[in-house]
Amino acid sequence: MARLKYASDMDKSVLLNNFETRGWVPVGPDDDWNFYWANVQSIRNVFSIDCGFRLTDDQVISHFPNHVELTRKDLMVKNIKRYRKDLDKEGNPLAEKDENGRYIHLDFIPQTFMLPADYNLFVEEFRKNPNTTWIMKPCGKARGVGIFLVNKLSQLKKWSRDSKTSNFTPPTSKDTYVISKYIDNPLLIGGKKFDLRLYVLVTSFRPLKCYLFRLGFARFCTVKYNASINELDNMFVHLTNVSIQKQGDDYNNVHGGKWTVQNLRLFLEGTRGKEVTDRLFDEMQWQIVHSLKAVAGGISNDRHCFECYGYDIIIDDNLKPWLIEVNASPSLTSTTSSDRIMKYKLINDVINIVIPPGQVPDVRWNKIPAKEHLGNFDVLYDEELAQQDVMGGDPRKLGPGTFRGKRDGSRPSPATWK
Amino acid sequence: MGDSNYSKAYIQTLIDELKTSKIYTDLQCAAQVEIAKPTLRLSELKKGVLNGLVNSGWDRKLRNAIYRFLQTHPKLQFPSPPPEHLKEPLVFLRKAQQAWEKRILKSLNSMCTDLNIPLARKRPEKEQKEWAQKWTELGIDGPDADFGWEACQGCAYLSQFRPVYAPKDFLEVIIGLQNPNYHGSDTPGFYHLWGIVQVPLKVKDIDELRLQYSDMSINQCQSGIDDAQDIPSELFEQERVKLGKKVINTNHGPLAQEFSKKGCPTSMRATLWCQILAVELDEIDILYYEQLKTNVLQHDLLVDSLLYKDVKLTATNDDQYFVFEDFLYQVLLPFSRDTYVLNHFDYNSASPPKSYIRGRLGMDEFAVNYPPNGVIPFHGFAMYVAPMCFLYKETITLYYVFREMYVRYFFRLHSISSHPQGIVGLSLLFESLLQTHESDLFFHLKSVGCQPLKVAFKWLVRAFSGYLSSDQVLLLWDRVLAYNSLEILAVLAVAIFSFRKTNLMKVQSYNAAEAVLADLTTLQVIPLIQLSLFSK
Numbered sequence: 007m008a009r010l011k012y013a014s015d016m017d018k019s020v021l022l023n024n025f026e027t028r029g030w031v032p033v034g035p036d037d038d039w040n041f042y043w044a045n046v047q048s049i050r051n052v053f054s055i056d057c058g059f060r061l062t063d064d065q066v067i068s069h070f071p072n073h074v075e076l077t078r079k080d081l082m083v084k085n086i087k088r089y090r091k092d093l094d095k096e097g098n099p100l101a102e103k104d105e106n107g108r109y110i111h112l113d114f115i116p117q118t119f120m121l122p123a124d125y126n127l128f129v130e131e132f133r134k135n136p137n138t139t140w141i142m143k144p145c146g147k148a149r150g151v152g153i154f155l156v157n158k159l160s161q162l163k164k165w166s167r168d169s170k171t172s173n174f175t176p177p178t179s180k181d182t183y184v185i186s187k188y189i190d191n192p193l194l195i196g197g198k199k200f201d202l203r204l205y206v207l208v209t210s211f212r213p214l215k216c217y218l219f220r221l222g223f224a225r226f227c228t229v230k231y232n233a234s235i236n237e238l239d240n241m242f243v244h245l246t247n248v249s250i251q252k253q254g255d256d257y258n259n260v261h262g263g264k265w266t267v268q269n270l271r272l273f274l275e276g277t278r279g280k281e282v283t284d285r286l287f288d289e290m291q292w293q294i295v296h297s298l299k300a301v302a303g304g305i306s307n308d309r310h311c312f313e314c315y316g317y318d319i320i321i322d323d324n325l326k327p328w329l330i331e332v333n334a335s336p337s338l339t340s341t342t343s344s345d346r347i348m349k350y351k352l353i354n355d356v357i358n359i360v361i362p363p364g365q366v367p368d369v370r371w372n373k374i375p376a377k378e379h380l381g382n383f384d385v386l387y388d389e390e391l392a393q394q395d396v397m398g399g400d401p402r403k404l405g406p407g408t409f410r411g412k413r414d415g416s417r418p419s420p421a422t423w424k
Numbered sequence: 425m426g427d428s429n430y431s432k433a434y435i436q437t438l439i440d441e442l443k444t445s446k447i448y449t450d451l452q453c454a455a456q457v458e459i460a461k462p463t464l465r466l467s468e469l470k471k472g473v474l475n476g477l478v479n480s481g482w483d484r485k486l487r488n489a490i491y492r493f494l495q496t497h498p499k500l501q502f503p504s505p506p507p508e509h510l511k512e513p514l515v516f517l518r519k520a521q522q523a524w525e526k527r528i529l530k531s532l533n534s535m536c537t538d539l540n541i542p543l544a545r546k547r548p549e550k551e552q553k554e555w556a557q558k559w560t561e562l563g564i565d566g567p568d569a570d571f572g573w574e575a576c577q578g579c580a581y582l583s584q585f586r587p588v589y590a591p592k593d594f595l596e597v598i599i600g601l602q603n604p605n606y607h608g609s610d611t612p613g614f615y616h617l618w619g620i621v622q623v624p625l626k627v628k629d630i631d632e633l634r635l636q637y638s639d640m641s642i643n644q645c646q647s648g649i650d651d652a653q654d655i656p657s658e659l660f661e662q663e664r665v666k667l668g669k670k671v672i673n674t675n676h677g678p679l680a681q682e683f684s685k686k687g688c689p690t691s692m693r694a695t696l697w698c699q700i701l702a703v704e705l706d707e708i709d710i711l712y713y714e715q716l717k718t719n720v721l722q723h724d725l726l727v728d729s730l731l732y733k734d735v736k737l738t739a740t741n742d743d744q745y746f747v748f749e750d751f752l753y754q755v756l757l758p759f760s761r762d763t764y765v766l767n768h769f770d771y772n773s774a775s776p777p778k779s780y781i782r783g784r785l786g787m788d789e790f791a792v793n794y795p796p797n798g799v800i801p802f803h804g805f806a807m808y809v810a811p812m813c814f815l816y817k818e819t820i821t822l823y824y825v826f827r828e829m830y831v832r833y834f835f836r837l838h839s840i841s842s843h844p845q846g847i848v849g850l851s852l853l854f855e856s857l858l859q860t861h862e863s864d865l866f867f868h869l870k871s872v873g874c875q876p877l878k879v880a881f882k883w884l885v886r887a888f889s890g891y892l893s894s895d896q897v898l899l900l901w902d903r904v905l906a907y908n909s910l911e912i913l914a915v916l917a918v919a920i921f922s923f924r925k926t927n928l929m930k931v932q933s934y935n936a937a938e939a940v941l942a943d944l945t946t947l948q949v950i951p952l953i954q955l956s957l958f959s960k
Contacts, residue, residue, distance in 0.1 A: 195747050196747040196748045196749065196750055196751060196813075197560055197561065197750055198747065226746075226747060261741070261742070261743030261746050262743075263746075264743070265743070265744075265746075265747060266743075268895070269744055269814075269894060272690060272814055272894060272895050272898075273814050275690040275691045276690050276691065276693055276694055276814050276815045276898075277694065277814075277815065277816070277817045278691075279691045280665075280689070280690065280691040283691075342743070344743060
């Protein structure tokens, strides 16, 4: 086994245990590491124009330089909106709309506006449906910090004032918010609201190569869901972030309010039927692929980079999934013992896919991991292989219909999860 | 009905019972409707009405009603045995069960006196209203909260309660059972059983089990193995689903039961179980459940706190079932008020405990069943309900399915009886299978101080709920329903020991053995059972 050198900005046990099991040697971020698990600040340094340095062929690092195109809430929304418009312009069947002008296949983010930039547009929309609730999220923060719910324009006085003042101060990234239509009919299980956390590994954006981790989980609120306006301030009811739920009285340390995706599937198949459940999971996977394709053009596709994203998805009670956000640094802290085991497996499989086991990393390789190295990951979409299969067809033209029902053994296509 | 399996008296009982049930009046009304149809000719009155009834599905409903009767009423014997014999034919076991019940009741009463809480009390108006509002959220604002429980002096309320008994207490009682007519070990040359159950009951051997479970043999595709994600669906899953849809559409209990022998596809399981258990809800059932709920709101029972404590200790801490906590209360609390459950004591060796109105101790006219359904919960009771929460999202269906499962199967797992599917029979079956087919393992474990039943007992009492992962429990209970027998639990227990034999042979202490068998959540039960039954 090659004794690689690793650097890590975080001393989380799930990371360090994985490195030690492989017999890797710890070095500092300024030394000649082969594998660097970096946090987002270090990435800025590594790739900065002034003090950055060139990476050699045997170095891999855990973020893409401008991942914010996907992981900042406002940029993600901007990119997805632009992606949809582009598909619409070129007449792609994916961009089909219904009688109300809503996208049929590409409607996967709740309606969102940027504040303060789109304040007036937002007000127009709000006035059309005054009884709806919206959720305000600061762009640069994470873990549920600074989020609040809005159902009256007066709660947004701050932004309306700013947009009317004559001396226009461009908002810093700290002040920008996105405001999205709040999904007030979430699917409830046992009366409680939950959201899904799925892990997606991307090893390349052009061609797109992404992998979905099978052991995702649902995070439950500890308090029963209550859509009444009185409870809008009760963050325990509405936000599923574990860091928030952890502070509630009923937080349980044994299961941490987390349910495996397998249990979710079992419940949905048992109570709602197999077809709708399959359709739900298919749709979620398509949403992930679309979101990645939307930013693929803009992300600098440095071949030293890979990234493990944490996708947050909410399912409404029509069994429609909604993409809420994408996290560049999903938490690696373990809240329960099953959590620790799952995250250990996550890092283990990520490393095996990015660096074929036993070898020294070589960023020039074809980035097609062998099936036995995938571990608990499934190939979500491998654009290169899909192109080979489709004999020169443009993979973007393949609509959702093409990938269904191809579970026969005669076409062992590793290009997608089917 | 010239079926020679059933005596005239049995058939007559069946007819009498049907005549008093709702289906009789419904059929009469339906027949009236048929007669009123203009297409009916007077000359063919009987044939026409019968055809009309068949076409609108009435013969199926009647068949299901009969099927339900057959399942719940064992065949009459002649001369008909006295009622105590229907409960339990062996006197010494009957006495043991009564002694055990006395112990439980004494423990309950002393807990009552120590904590100074009445067995039952009427709730004041205000409290009733609060409970009515919080009915679907009892998990959050339980007795711990300032919720109108006068006795609550703070958050430590629930911690004062102890479960009335746990499976290991029950095991001690079973180990102590001795048939007074039977002397085992003293006679030289006498066959010695290695296990700790010393009651000589007849249990099945492996050949009989193979016959009984022949539909599960290795050459037959099963739901749960052969319809997994990575297997092409044309091999089994598609046909199975097609067949399943046809079975469900005929709405015929025995057919559903036969189909389920190979396991239920996940999306059809809920409906199939309802058909097998003959649970079909109508307005009367809905009203009845509401009535039970009102009973809960009006009166508070000590047993409620026991149930709460149980849920909090078991399901709420379980990472598969914590989500359903509130549903469990909505099922268990009404269950303890449901006097329909008292009927099952006719064939259960247990009897409902009696309590007396204050001040009238010992006077029969003032005796009431306590709790109203006669079932005192023990540690882990809530886990009988938990796996079914994956099937039914309306609590009322969940309630009726659970109730039926309890009065047909689960009650046997915590009462002392000679029935082959009672817990004593299952324990003996487990031990004898293990001794016969894994004798080196059994001997090794015994010699390091670990009796296998001591580890396996808790699995049996809970029907593996909370030990296996949720989908596996459901696959296992499919077979309990389909083959109408709990014996598969003992077979699975033996299979698990066989599976982990290599590690078990290395242990040198009871604790080490328990550690090897502590985590069963990765097991796939159907292949294990198949290996155990069909590959020796």
